[in-house]
Amino acid sequence: MNSSATLLEVVGLKKHFQGGTGKFQDFFLRKHTTVKALDGVDLRINKGESFGIVGESGCGKSTLGRTVLRLLDPTEGKIVFKGTDITNIPQKEMRNFRKNMQLVLQNPYSSLNPRKKIKDIISETLGFHGFDDRTERTKRVIQEVGLKLEHLERYPHELSGGQRQRVAIARAISIEPEFVVLDEVTSSLDVSVQAQIINLLLELKEKLGLSYMFISHDLAIVKHMCDKVAVMYLGKIVEEADAQSIFSDTLHPYTKSLVSSIPSPEVESDWKPTLPRTEIETSLTTISGCRFNPRCPFVFERCKVEEPELSSRGSSHAVSCHLYHSGGENQKKIELLKEETV
Amino acid sequence: MNQNLLSVESLRVVFPTTRGNILAVDNIDLAIGKAETVGLVGESGSGKTITGRAVMNLVPRPGKIAKGKIVFKGKNLLSYTPDQMRSIRGKEISAIQQDPLSSLNPAFKVQTQMTDILTLHKSINKSEAISQSVEILKQLGITNPAQVMQRYPHQLSGGMAQRIMIGIAFSCGPSLVIADEPTTALDVITQAAVIELMKKFQKKSDTSVLFITHNLGLAAKVCDKIAVMYAGKIVEFADVREIFRHPSHPYTKSLLTSVPKISDTAKKIPSIIGGMPNLINPPKGCRFYPRCSMRIPACKESEIKFVELGPQIGSHRSLCLRAQEISEIPA
Numbered sequence: 001m002n003s004s005a006t007l008l009e010v011v012g013l014k015k016h017f018q019g020g021t022g023k024f025q026d027f028f029l030r031k032h033t034t035v036k037a038l039d040g041v042d043l044r045i046n047k048g049e050s051f052g053i054v055g056e057s058g059c060g061k062s063t064l065g066r067t068v069l070r071l072l073d074p075t076e077g078k079i080v081f082k083g084t085d086i087t088n089i090p091q092k093e094m095r096n097f098r099k100n101m102q103l104v105l106q107n108p109y110s111s112l113n114p115r116k117k118i119k120d121i122i123s124e125t126l127g128f129h130g131f132d133d134r135t136e137r138t139k140r141v142i143q144e145v146g147l148k149l150e151h152l153e154r155y156p157h158e159l160s161g162g163q164r165q166r167v168a169i170a171r172a173i174s175i176e177p178e179f180v181v182l183d184e185v186t187s188s189l190d191v192s193v194q195a196q197i198i199n200l201l202l203e204l205k206e207k208l209g210l211s212y213m214f215i216s217h218d219l220a221i222v223k224h225m226c227d228k229v230a231v232m233y234l235g236k237i238v239e240e241a242d243a244q245s246i247f248s249d250t251l252h253p254y255t256k257s258l259v260s261s262i263p264s265p266e267v268e269s270d271w272k273p274t275l276p277r278t279e280i281e282t283s284l285t286t287i288s289g290c291r292f293n294p295r296c297p298f299v300f301e302r303c304k305v306e307e308p309e310l311s312s313r314g315s316s317h318a319v320s321c322h323l324y325h326s327g328g329e330n331q332k333k334i335e336l337l338k339e340e341t342v
Numbered sequence: 343m344n345q346n347l348l349s350v351e352s353l354r355v356v357f358p359t360t361r362g363n364i365l366a367v368d369n370i371d372l373a374i375g376k377a378e379t380v381g382l383v384g385e386s387g388s389g390k391t392i393t394g395r396a397v398m399n400l401v402p403r404p405g406k407i408a409k410g411k412i413v414f415k416g417k418n419l420l421s422y423t424p425d426q427m428r429s430i431r432g433k434e435i436s437a438i439q440q441d442p443l444s445s446l447n448p449a450f451k452v453q454t455q456m457t458d459i460l461t462l463h464k465s466i467n468k469s470e471a472i473s474q475s476v477e478i479l480k481q482l483g484i485t486n487p488a489q490v491m492q493r494y495p496h497q498l499s500g501g502m503a504q505r506i507m508i509g510i511a512f513s514c515g516p517s518l519v520i521a522d523e524p525t526t527a528l529d530v531i532t533q534a535a536v537i538e539l540m541k542k543f544q545k546k547s548d549t550s551v552l553f554i555t556h557n558l559g560l561a562a563k564v565c566d567k568i569a570v571m572y573a574g575k576i577v578e579f580a581d582v583r584e585i586f587r588h589p590s591h592p593y594t595k596s597l598l599t600s601v602p603k604i605s606d607t608a609k610k611i612p613s614i615i616g617g618m619p620n621l622i623n624p625p626k627g628c629r630f631y632p633r634c635s636m637r638i639p640a641c642k643e644s645e646i647k648f649v650e651l652g653p654q655i656g657s658h659r660s661l662c663l664r665a666q667e668i669s670e671i672p673a
Contacts, residue, residue, distance in 0.1 A: 056532075190386055191601050192385060192600045192614035194602075195602070195611040196613040196614075198602070199611060202610065220604050221602050223602070223604055224606070224611060258531060261530040261531045261533065262530055262559065263557070263562065263564075264559050264603055265558040265598060266562060266586060266605075267583050267586040271563040275531065275534060276531060
């Protein structure tokens with residue numbers, strides 16, 4: 001197996017949601033507003049890779065995860081999974097592909113059916129995808145995620161949050177997928193349990209050769225889990241790099257504020273967040289030029305008129321920021337941004 | 343002891359159930375000095391929130407304070423009548439809760455909610471209260487205070503709502519603010535901004551803060567002293583530097599290592615096996631015993647007493663038989 005084979009490729013993916021304006025009369029006038037949850041996302045996930053998506057709430061990271069699995073229909077763009085374009089195939093055929101792509105959600109309290117026993121929760125998925133050896137598989141997979149056989153007879157409410165998340169993971173890997181979307185899987189868990197789940201996910205990835213799309217708002221976890229990281233801001237990827245260099249060589253001003261805002265559990269280092277100038281704008285308002293320009297501390301004229309494109313800087317680093325495409329005139333600002341990077 | 347603004351003395355909070363009493367908070371002592379920030383950290387279910395609620399005498403039913411004293415400015419709050427307590431809440435002691443959108447009343451405008459507390463406690467008229475509220479909003483970095491005042495909570499973003507909660511909590515110049523996970527529902531950037539604001543307000547009115555959080559990173563940056571809670575007990579208490587440099591309880595130690603850090607290079611994160619014990623009839627000995635990597639048979643035999651490690655009594659204590667030994671292992 002070629003390790004750099006592309007598993008999933010997304011080109012120019014857009015997902016727009018339409019909503020009301022909030023005004024009564026506009027309902028009859030069929031006026032509506034558009035939220036551009038995804039506004040042109042390109043990414044490529046290789047086989048055996050875990051790809052992190054980070055960003056603030058509302059930046060479109062969960063929408064991306066769901067659209068890639070075709071749980072939401074894209075407005076525009078292309079999704080290619082293992083060489084097949086799955087953008088427009090009917091949902092019925094999509095089932096065959098879902099055997100290979102699974103989803104684990106944030107809240108294990110709501111993602112497991114409270115009326116079913118754990119064994120039924122897992123074997124339902126197996127049955128749906130036409131596996132015959134359901135009982136054996138259920139037993140094997142529950143042990144694989146570090147639970148005991150006795151847990152199979154229980155109901156979700158009898159398990160702790162960490163155990164439930166293990167069940168959700170067991171269900172996802174039971175049908176032997178190649179690709180799993182993990183949407184904020186650890187954010188409802190305590191730190192000690194979070195560490196257990198992360199270790200489990202890393203172990204399973206090695207053992208079963210899985211590829212992950214790891215959606216999270218916690219950069220420190222993403223660094224542990226992922227090989228590559230993409231930072232999203234209002235529906236677009238603003239920076240993409242391997243997990244090491246996004247922290248050591250931060251380029252985009254938004255990534256910079258994200259990284260510097262994390263309080264590290266050490267008393268030796270000072271906490272000096274470089275904060276954006278204003279609060280997040282909603283994706284409802286149209287911003288001309290760079291999406292981050294109203295908040296960016298390094299903003300200049302060009303940012304307000306022209307939208308930057310994601311272009312590569314070095315072999316495995318891409319950034320969409322005018323600072324790096326304007327010749328020497330912004331060298332000072334770049335140095336300033338770098339200086340604050342620890 | 344008298345210079346402490348608040349001292350919690352052998353507090354015990356129980357929740358009666360059909361299967362027995364749950365000891366949510368068991369015999370804890372905690373002191374907060376003037377203008378000090380004391381962090382209360384621990385996992386969910388360790389009793390942090392209930393401790394915070396007990397300080398305001400607001401333990402949710404059927405829970406009740408079974409034992410102990412809450413001494414605030416030299417007086418035991420538990421002996422106050424409900425009316426006396428009401429005159430203290432919001433004025434002397436106020437709270438910031440985790441989820442700003444559920445702690446603001448969805449049926450009232452921001453203006454009403456901000457001015458209510460001012461007219462009640464400061465005995466000023468409505469127009470004065472409005473102008474003071476606008477002033478507070480300006481200090482919170484809100485650029486269009488007049489418009490924000492007319493909004494309902496659902497029209498605010500999470501960060502904005504939490505700023506307003508901070509504004510309300512500090513509006514009467516309280517001596518103590520109980521901040522219960524004030525930034526857990528927020529994004530990192532917003533979190534940083536909100537914490538900065540909270541510190542600014544705290545400095546201005548010399549307020550003490552009881553900072554309840556599960557985020558050790560945040561606790562390291564915000565608090566002066568830290569109390570680590572586990573299964574209803576405070577297992578370690580020390581100055582923030584001491585806690586991070588010389589953690590002296592196995593639980594504190596493993597909690598610190600299980601937080602993923604950006605500076606880490608290893609992929610695998612050390613985790614703590616197992617889960618929290620049942621708080622109905624907890625074991626007699628150490629409650630961390632089943633999960634502890636440094637346990638010895640003596641740990642489960644008798645009740646563990648605090649070991650003093652600091653230069654003064656109470657400056658650094660750990661609820662562990664082997665505290666001395668553990669504190670000498672480099673963190």
